[in-house]
Amino acid sequence: MTVAICSTCGVEHADTERVCAICADERQWVPAEGQRWTTLERLAEEGHRARLEQLESNLLGVRVEPAVGIGQQGHLVATDAGTVLWDPPGFLDQDVVERIRAAGDVLAITASHPHMFGAQVEWSRALGGPPVLVAEPDLAWVARPDPAIRAWSGRRELAPGLVLHQLGGHFPGSAVLHWSAGARGAGVLLSSDTVQVNADRATVTFLRSYPNRIPLSAAVVERIAAAVEPLAFDRLYDNFGRTIDAGAAGAVRRSAKRYAAWARGDCDALT
Helix, strand or coil, rough: CCEEEECCCCCEHHHCCCCCHHHHHCCCCCCCCCEEEEEEEHHHCCCEEEEEEEEEECEEEEEECCCCCCCCCEEEEEEEEEEEEECCCCCCHHHHHHHHCCCCCCCEECCCCHHHHCCCCHHHHCCCCCEEEEEEEEEEEECCCCCCCEEEECCCEEEEEEEEECCCCCCCEEEEEEEECCCHHHEEECCCCEEEECCCCCCEEEEEEECCEEECCCHHHHHHHHHCCCCCCCEEEECCCCCCCHHHHHHHHHHHHHHHHHHHHCCCEEE
16 A cells, blocks of 8 residues: 655645645645645655664654654653654654564554654554554544554553653644653653744743744643643653753743743733
């Protein structure tokens, strides 16, 4: 079966619809020249390769070079129970598949939100058929249905100390992955762009649309921050290789407070 990949977002489709629904949504964009499609085979012929990078003990970054679609960095978290692939990219090759399988049984593949679905079903098939977990409110965005796809909502423990949390915001099902053993036991939050690291690598932000600059309300941001508050983490990784190495929980708290103040109009832009 030839898998169609949207060239703009990198998400797999069962067929080439006229326009990718994910890109036609207000949170994403369709190129001025119109919808473009590619395939995994064509990407391989063009020289794309999947790469693994050791980020810390038991955590690998998963990238595609040259980038495909949005160009996210996925993550592979290893636990004693097995591994979890988070935010799978829109391309895979045999070399990286073999290296991931060598790291242990893959317990699940899951994405923070539809922009990060990538080639999630193809990854599942290559990695021995682990479930592809999709937050229930975002199931309608799945463009390649498959028996491997399973719905979840709220909170889902994938392994001891490795828990999915549905926070909403960017999408209704937008999630984070909390890894309590990360950062040498201080805790890691894999936040994707549910909570995205800013260029200063000291603060974070929250948006409905990043490319189209659509904000979230102060109330939604405060709700997200309140949901994150009970989670113990010192380090935070987003979906583009940006990291807050230490003090991340405090950075989220302060950033949410700042964002909400500006969104409510509490701040004076002339000062």
